[in-house]
Amino acid sequence: MESSTNELTASDSIGSAAETLHSTNKHAYTNGPRTISRLSRWAVFGLSAFMIAELALVLISALLIWLYLPTTIVPFSQAQLEMIDYFIIAVAVIQTVLFWFCVVLVGRVTFRAMKNLYTVGSKFPEMSPGWAVGWYFIPIANLWQPAKGMSQIYHGTYHAVGEATPSESRIAVWWTCWLITNFAANIALRIGGFDSAGTGVVTFSFDAISSLFGMASAWALIRLIKPIAEKQELLKHGGVAHVFD
Secondary structure, eight states, X not given: OHHHHHHHHHHHHHHHHHHHHHHTOTTXXXXXXXXXXXXXXXXXXXXXXXXXXXXXXHHXXXXXXXXXXXXXXXXXXXXXXXXXXXXXXXXXXXXXXXXXXXXXXXXXXXXXXXXXXXHTTOSOOOSOHHHHHHGGGSTTGGGTHHXXXXXXXXXXXXXXXXXOOOOSHHHHHHHHHHHHHHHHHHHHHHHTTOOSTTHHHHHHHHHHHHHHHHHHHHHHHHHHHXXXXXXXXXXXXXXXXXXXX
């Protein structure tokens, strides 16, 4: 009887602590951390498919560079060139769809992961779950703030389960590749606007660089999302360190 009373008292104490934590933190979930495993699996699937699409664009860019070289004797008929054009458009559309699919999924994983850290009382989060996603869409600030938010999630998650963060370089690799991807794509877009001889080869070269680093960025992001999801799953099953201290 005494044991049951003690268990009830301990349970009530933890419940009261969780309620108190939520009442002082508007970013916390009311019913404890939520799983991100399913969302992360979809995000990893989307990023993997995006990598394949980017690889196809790299190969297409290489073909176009070759076709635009002054010394190239084009071995295709007009009908075949038209078919190549349709194929390029189809791949570009697929890549765009996959990109926005990944944006939605990664955004949801980021939001929930940050909110989970607030829920367990982690001291690492400095930005709200909403802004951890929102900074991606704010000019200038999107050059560093999203990486800062991901760093808080990465370090906070490992700390919450009582483990040392393996490496900061994962975030650096992911974000550096992402920035290079965008810079190269912007350069290609601007050079493509000039109607002069030789711009085609340069434009497609930057397109290829953008796609190569897009693949690397997606791969690096997968290496971030998977361990975050695995460690945050422990938050739902009691593997939490320093939650109510």
